[in-house]
Amino acid sequence: MNKKKNITFNDIAKYTNFSKTTISRYFNNPDSLTPENQKIIAEALEKLNYKENKVARILANGKTEFVGIIIPTLYYQYYSEILTQILSTYEQYGYKFLVFIGNENAETEERYIRELLAYKIEGLIVLSHTLPSRQLADLKIPVVTIEREDKYVSSVNTDNYMGGVQASCLLAKHNCDILVHINSPSSEDVPAHGRITGFLDFCQEHGLKHEMLYRELGSTYESARLQLADILEYLDAKYAGMRKGIFISNDTHANVFLNLLFRKYGRLPDDYYIVGFDNAPISREAVISISTIGQQMEKLASEAVSLLVEQLNERKNMNSAPFKEPVHKVITPILYRRETTEKDL
Amino acid sequence: MNKKKNITFNDIAKYTNFSKTTISRYFNNPDSLTPENQKIIAEALEKLNYKENKVARILANGKTEFVGIIIPTLYYQYYSEILTQILSTYEQYGYKFLVFIGNENAETEERYIRELLAYKIEGLIVLSHTLPSRQLADLKIPVVTIEREDKYVSSVNTDNYMGGVQASCLLAKHNCDILVHINSPSSEDVPAHGRITGFLDFCQEHGLKHEMLYRELGSTYESARLQLADILEYLDAKYAGMRKGIFISNDTHANVFLNLLFRKYGRLPDDYYIVGFDNAPISREAVISISTIGQQMEKLASEAVSLLVEQLNERKNMNSAPFKEPVHKVITPILYRRETTEKDL
Numbered sequence: 001m002n003k004k005k006n007i008t009f010n011d012i013a014k015y016t017n018f019s020k021t022t023i024s025r026y027f028n029n030p031d032s033l034t035p036e037n038q039k040i041i042a043e044a045l046e047k048l049n050y051k052e053n054k055v056a057r058i059l060a061n062g063k064t065e066f067v068g069i070i071i072p073t074l075y076y077q078y079y080s081e082i083l084t085q086i087l088s089t090y091e092q093y094g095y096k097f098l099v100f101i102g103n104e105n106a107e108t109e110e111r112y113i114r115e116l117l118a119y120k121i122e123g124l125i126v127l128s129h130t131l132p133s134r135q136l137a138d139l140k141i142p143v144v145t146i147e148r149e150d151k152y153v154s155s156v157n158t159d160n161y162m163g164g165v166q167a168s169c170l171l172a173k174h175n176c177d178i179l180v181h182i183n184s185p186s187s188e189d190v191p192a193h194g195r196i197t198g199f200l201d202f203c204q205e206h207g208l209k210h211e212m213l214y215r216e217l218g219s220t221y222e223s224a225r226l227q228l229a230d231i232l233e234y235l236d237a238k239y240a241g242m243r244k245g246i247f248i249s250n251d252t253h254a255n256v257f258l259n260l261l262f263r264k265y266g267r268l269p270d271d272y273y274i275v276g277f278d279n280a281p282i283s284r285e286a287v288i289s290i291s292t293i294g295q296q297m298e299k300l301a302s303e304a305v306s307l308l309v310e311q312l313n314e315r316k317n318m319n320s321a322p323f324k325e326p327v328h329k330v331i332t333p334i335l336y337r338r339e340t341t342e343k344d345l
Numbered sequence: 346m347n348k349k350k351n352i353t354f355n356d357i358a359k360y361t362n363f364s365k366t367t368i369s370r371y372f373n374n375p376d377s378l379t380p381e382n383q384k385i386i387a388e389a390l391e392k393l394n395y396k397e398n399k400v401a402r403i404l405a406n407g408k409t410e411f412v413g414i415i416i417p418t419l420y421y422q423y424y425s426e427i428l429t430q431i432l433s434t435y436e437q438y439g440y441k442f443l444v445f446i447g448n449e450n451a452e453t454e455e456r457y458i459r460e461l462l463a464y465k466i467e468g469l470i471v472l473s474h475t476l477p478s479r480q481l482a483d484l485k486i487p488v489v490t491i492e493r494e495d496k497y498v499s500s501v502n503t504d505n506y507m508g509g510v511q512a513s514c515l516l517a518k519h520n521c522d523i524l525v526h527i528n529s530p531s532s533e534d535v536p537a538h539g540r541i542t543g544f545l546d547f548c549q550e551h552g553l554k555h556e557m558l559y560r561e562l563g564s565t566y567e568s569a570r571l572q573l574a575d576i577l578e579y580l581d582a583k584y585a586g587m588r589k590g591i592f593i594s595n596d597t598h599a600n601v602f603l604n605l606l607f608r609k610y611g612r613l614p615d616d617y618y619i620v621g622f623d624n625a626p627i628s629r630e631a632v633i634s635i636s637t638i639g640q641q642m643e644k645l646a647s648e649a650v651s652l653l654v655e656q657l658n659e660r661k662n663m664n665s666a667p668f669k670e671p672v673h674k675v676i677t678p679i680l681y682r683r684e685t686t687e688k689d690l
Contacts, residue, residue, distance in 0.1 A: 064464075066443075073429070080425040087446045091453060096460065098411075100434045100443040107438060117440065121407075150478070201595070221630050252630075259632045266611045281420070285566050285597075287604045287632040 016044045020160075066121040067308065068098045070109060072128040075219055076252050077280035078295070079127065082146065085301030086125060093309055095122075102128040113139065123308045126153075129190065137326075142311035144304045147295075149189045154327045156304040157191040163293040163333040164198020165295070167275040171245025172208055172292065174273050174341055178239050179203055179210040182231060182257075183249040184217055192249075195277060198249060200260065205236075217253055228257045243271050251276035251283040254290050258340065263289055274340035289338035299331050361389045390535075410438045411466040415454060416446050417473040421565055421597050422625035423640070427491065431470060432647030438654055440467075447473040453459045458484065463484020468653045470490065474535065474614050482671075487656035489649045492640075499656065499672045501649040502536040508638040508678040509592075512620040515636065516590025517553055519618050519686055523584050524548055524555040527576060527602075528594040529562055538593075540622060544592060551598065562598055573602045577609070596621035596628040599635050603685065607632055619685035634683035644676050 013020045018041065025032050026041045033041075074080045087097055089312060098116060102109045107128050114125070123142040129149065136143045137152035145155040164181075171179050181199040196212065203210035213231060217224045234242055248254040254276030261268055266275070268288060276283055279294030307327060314324075358365045363386065371386045374390060378386075398607040419425045429507045432442055454475050461469070468487035474494065479540050481488045482497035509526075516524050526544040531537060541557065548555035558576060562569045580589060593599040599621030606613055613619070613633060621628055624639030652672060659669075 066464075074419075074425040077422075080419040083444075084446055087444060088448075090445065090457065096443050096445075096457075096464075098441050099432060100435065100441075101429055103433075112435065112441075119411075119441075221626060255630065259630070262607070263633050281566060282627075282630075285600065285604070285627075287607050 007026055011048060012041065012044055015048060016040055058091045064120050064122055065094045065095055066098055066116075066119065068100065068113065068116045068124045070100050070113070070119050070124065070126045070128045070130075072102050072104060072130070073219060074101065076250065076278075077282055078250065078252075078278045078297075081280060082127070082301050085298050086305060089302060089305045093305060095305070097307070102130055104128070104130055106130045117141070122312050125304055125308060142308055142315060144308045144311075146300055146304050147191050149187070150191070150326070150328060151189065152326060153220045154307055156300050156307060156329045156331065157189075158295045158300065159330050160191050160194030160331050160333075161198040161201075162194075163277060163295075164195040164200075165202045166198075166333065166335045167195075167247040167277070167293050168199050168202040168208075168210075168245075168274055170335060170337065170341055171247060171273055172202075172206060174245065175243060176245030176273055177209055177242040178211065179245045179247065180212070180213060180235065181247045181249075182213045182215060182217075182228075182253070185214045195247075195249065217249070221256065224253050224256050225260070228253065229260055232257065232260050241271070243273070245273045245275075247277075249277060251278045251280040251290060251292055254292070254340075255282045255286045258286055258288070258290060268340060268343075270343070272340075276340075279334070279336055283336070283338070288340060291338045291341040292336050294334040294336050296331050296334065303329050303331065356393060357386065359387055360393060361385055409465050409467055410440055411443055411461075411464065413443045413445065413458065413461045413466050413469045415445050415447055415458070415469065415471045415473045415475075417449060417475070418564060419446065421595065421623075422627055423595065423597075423623045423642075426625060426642045427472070427646055430643050431650060434647060434650040438519065438650060440650070440654070447475055449473070449474045449475055462486070467657050470649055470653060487653055487660060489653045490655075491645055491649050492536050494532070495536070495671070495673060496534065497671060499652055500536075501645050501652060501674045501676065503640045503678050504675050505536050505539030505678075506543040506546075507539075507624060508640075509540040509544075509545075510547045511678065511680045512540075512592040512622070512638050513544050513547040513553075513555075513590075515620055515680060515686055516592060516618055517547075517551060519590065520588060521590030521618055522554065522587040523588045524553055524592065525558060525574070525580065526555070526592045526594075527560060527562075527598070529560045530559045540592075540594065547567070550579045562594070566601065569598050569601050570605070573598065574605055576601065577605050586616070590620075590621075592620045594622060596625040596635060596637055596653065597621045599637070599685075600627045600631045603631055603633070603635060613685060613688075615688070621685075624679070624681055628681070628683070633685060636683045636686040637681050639679040639681050641676050641679060648674050648676065 009020050009023045012023045023041065026038065069086060071079050071083060090096065098121065100112045109128065115137065126136060126143060126145045127148060133145065133150050133152040143153045145153055147157050168179055181196065185198055200212065215227045215231065217227050249256055255272055258268065258274060261272060274290060276290045276292040279292045283290040283292045307329060354365050354368045361577040368386065371383065414431060416424050416428060435441065443466065445457045454473065462484065471481060471488060471490045472493060478490065478495050488498045490498055492502050513524055516550045526541065528541055545557065560572045560576065561570050593602055599619055603619060606617060619635060621635045621637040624637045628635040628637045652674060
């Protein structure tokens, strides 16, 4: 047998003594054959060194098994964690992921998505905030977002409001005299905004002294450090002698704040209690471990992919019937008590 | 114009008054048209709401513009940094990346690569160590590896040997009495092994007291912490009163070691000097900044992609002529002096 020749259905039919129709059914609807016959054909393919040309199959049945992932940055460990979890669903579902890092450049992101559509990708998982969900819905392919504005598309989000309440409650239990939440200003339709409302509601309901510090912390270490150093001086001066409970928007920034304290005092001072958000690796790997509101990354990722797969299957069975209403799944956050609040650990 | 109808070359020809051949040339060899005519056709496509079907084009010319990236893990920031840099070349070259995280499972990795080949991906960038380069070369598509065994394929690597020398030299300049290198045992054909030989050669040539500590540090924080806590006790006991220069395999582990010292002594003790490797974000974001041998991530990534693109273009022009000998590019590391060695910073 000439190894360089491409193996055709004809060759396989001859080799196995099945008809070409049977061979075609093996590829397009294998369960219509008996397991024995499937096995005979599979073995023949191996013997013949058959290389499947999936591109030809795409044209035939429209399935590419490709899904696009749009991520804003990998700077925050939250994103690299969740990307890892999404990619690892390959073993379960077989979808292959085209990954794009947006860096908030809407034009490039739009161009990239247009290209993916031209390649007939089946669906899209979007974590970047660049394009409004109205525009994503207009793509007319299944889209699932994670932790971003999601009015017109299906989504999976952490219960950020509950997270804000959990963080405030933990700080209140430690009898903090003043509760402070440090966060970047955000629009109310972004799920993470719930951290702010959760914090404010809890403090107001329980009549706790509190302060909300909105600061644009930026997406580099240097900018976050500058801002947080400034905040540390402010808090040290304004609340001297008081027990300060600090809830910070994410673990990356909580780590920067903790390091600033260590550099100033050689340790976490007795009057500071810190809670971060995400349960990113840095919260465990910081100089002392950081209490945090854990996003269940594995669950967020697996729910997002399974929601997408549901939509993909629906679409195939109904021959592109209009989508149903968007589905919004909410994942409960988990409180991790660590050394920045449990000082006797 | 019926919006639901697929726009054909015929439609575009009619609309622009060009021939179908001209329209076809616009898609397959645009530079054969004048810029003015290119513009007329581009505007017509927009007017007609033309959606390119790239899958059909793939069948026609074999180009998918897809490149696979195989990465072992995103746990080390080194990998998420380099992945970010590779993905960001999209704007320059237009290649779209299918990303796979291997977790050292050779079987899944092989299956994934087989699938990518069936989809006619154009090339592969491999950072995982799972499959030998002999096997990668047999794939008969352009492959470039980064920082792994590369005998039979083209590669881009950091000059690890020089990095090992730089680290040792910095510690020697600070008059350390004993130089210690902590690293996982590795095969000699892995580029990172050069860190070990660079360290050993430098110490031997300069007659410096030194110790090589091989430890399997694992790929989780918990395993690294256990091993390094053990090493810290060992070093404190064996080299008490001596000035210890510690060169650690990567910044992630250097950070763990630094934190263990801070937890034990509340600061970096005067008799410890630490150098990491990679210039990963954690080296700047640690409790005090970590001196490190910087891998030029952006350069590693851009050289890898440009090497791949060279091979892709070569292949297209020569109609899959046999590849030339593998090319191995070497990138110089950069020494960053920070607080773990420059104590007066």
